[in-house]
Amino acid sequence: MARSASYQCPHCSSGMSIRSSRSVHALLRNIYLQCNNYHCSFSAAAILEITHEISPSAKPNPEVKLQTIKELTERKAANDENMENNENG
Numbered sequence: 001m002a003r004s005a006s007y008q009c010p011h012c013s014s015g016m017s018i019r020s021s022r023s024v025h026a027l028l029r030n031i032y033l034q035c036n037n038y039h040c041s042f043s044a045a046a047i048l049e050i051t052h053e054i055s056p057s058a059k060p061n062p063e064v065k066l067q068t069i070k071e072l073t074e075r076k077a078a079n080d081e082n083m084e085n086n087e088n089g
């Protein structure tokens with residue numbers, strides 16, 4: 001059984017619940033969180049974004065174009081060589 005994501009309140013460290021969410025597009029969702037601690041009651045908005053593929057879908061959506069983790073790490077390695085002077089500054 002899948003387990004839902006858990007979020008920690010940045011103020012009191014209690015758990016936070018997702019009160020509502022809204023799809024922006026297939027890879028991006030706005031979520032609205034509320035702290036479970038009655039004495040804190042912090043609420044906030046957050047963004048959940050699917051950033052890259054770990055394992056391909058057996059039913060791929062042709063409109064979804066995601067980089068694989070391999071492509072991301074190869075690109076980062078190439079950038080590290082080219083951007084060496086900028087990253088250390």
Ligand SMILES: [Zn+2]
Pocket residue numbers: 009010011012013014035036037040041042
């Ligand atoms: Zn809290």
